[in-house]
Amino acid sequence: MDDSEEPALSTRHRILVAAATMIGEDASARLSVRAVAARAGVSTGSLRYHFPTQRALQDAVLAGIYDMVATGDAIHDRSLPARDRLVACLREVLAPAGVGQEARAAFGKLHEGFIAPEPTEEIKAVYLGMEREGQRRTEHWLSVLVDEGALAAGDNARRARFLMTVVNGLSLERALPAEDSLLTAETNTLYLAVDAVLASAGAGAGGG
Template sequence: MTQDDRSTGSRERILAAAVAMFGEDVTARLSVRAVAARAGVSTGSLRFHFPTQRALQDAVLARIYDHVFPDDPIHDRSLPARDRLVNCLRQVLAPAGVGEQAREAWSRAHEAYITSDPTEEVRAAYLAMEREGWRRIEYWLTVLADEGALPKEDHARRVRFLLTVLNGLSIERALPAEASILKAETETLYTAVDCVLDARTA
């Protein structure tokens, strides 16, 4: 086995360990020592592949998205841009579940990022998740812009708006509801997507 093979193998073990830890608890902070111990590598080896906590968290989230969404619906040209974007946004909400599952997820997030001390580690963990969500939505909007459904420009305002809508809907999934939450959620997603796509004329 060459040095390159060993290096690639340790990087993959680190990523696999970190992804497993994140899968067990989405609020996991992925400390260098904990991930290195789980992967069976030294902290020096981990730092060689991922010099910063942010680099590790970004790689983990990218790996999770690539695994969970291998066939991105944004590329399904048999559907209008509007429907494809709604389907993509719905994917983001799906892992949160509804009812008890959503309440548990929000309780863990509240404990990890709101009630805990705002240490640099807590901040870095949250911002890594936010960056990955931003990256996905920006990618979807770029695909639609390349097709002419949106102007080719900086999508920051649209991304922030859609992330805000998704955050609100994910909280709503955890709250008691009288009517069908999925029906109301679908209507809200289409309204948000219509606002984004209609921005061409704004």
């Protein structure tokens, strides 16, 4: 019996679980080789064997988290109009930010992790990894709508960037004082952004 591959698979799995747990505990956590290796109970050399760079580790963890969540993606529920499905997906992105005190705490961690300190290569790698995964996830939603004919073919990367910019702004608003109903204002903004994307047709429309 040849089970030579099992230890490698087990070690890789432990590393990914440890890193995903760290992100689950703190979305701004920096996945340093030493911290993740210690959490997984493996050597730094073993971690480097499976993930030669910090970016490789970050991308693998975020992709794994997304793939586990994507199975129940609202974008595939064709009982709802395309605009409602896309808004629901964007709400899933906003959900972890919470509202009020929870949102303020989340933004505080974001500020401490990525804004206040000097932008070292490690900090940039962690943040850009999160951004890439958000972009990939949003482009996936848009590609589903293109495939079913609910959205005209076009520059989905540009569309996704626009939607993620709107979501980032809304997540910040959740942490700030609001005069009107936050839910109503947020819903109106999401539908306005989604309707703009669904109405877009060309890859270069609006460019200058």
